[in-house]
Amino acid sequence: MPNPGRARAGSPARRDRAERILDAAAELLRQHGYRRVNIDDVAAAAGVGKGTVYLHWKTREALFWAALQRETMRLLDDLADRLSRDATLALPHRLMPAIFLEVERRPLVRAVLLEDDEVLGALAADDSVAAAQHELAGNADYLDLLARHGLLRPGLTPSAAGHILAGVMRGFFATQDADGQAGHDPALTAEQRADLLADVLERTLETGEPAPAAAVAALSADVTGLFRDITAVQRAQLERAY
16 A cells, blocks of 8 residues: 555645645744744644655755745745736835735744744754845845836945845834834834835935836836746745655
């Protein structure tokens, strides 16, 4: 009789099982953080044996990073779909607030972006986390595209724009200051903060003139391609375990 734990690689049954394990890992990470969750916990939550988890991911670190990576992949997939329907979303004052709101709704992506030690544990020092942060805030490729299409403020280089963008995004995401106090007015909703972020980025990164429709369309196509390329790499990495 075939061993159910040895479902064929890439089969629907094995893929569904991997997704169930990632669902469990993601929820446990969100609730308890990296240091308080082990493979036994994930296996129990997913309704599989511990050995079955190891059929997909050889280490605890690989499993938890896969759960985090899947969350960032889903965010970028969603943004790429929205860009296909609304080209103006590619402009900084639209795209970055959209990312801000999506990250606010996705605690694991937020943990990656802010290097949350409680959630990430040892993963915070992993180069993959730095790469994910680069993809979500201050991506140099995106800023190069803005400049190429004439949509970056005159006199501002992509490098300088990246410095501004990374600092502004991190400031808007921060929830506490150095003294442990709230880093933003708690009376402001996430949507209101996103509107403020849009205003800051429009004033600091964009030209101050109406963006030509052709340039916006070209930027949108390139940004969509950028996101699709990133998620293709992430998906290929994830599917090695499927």
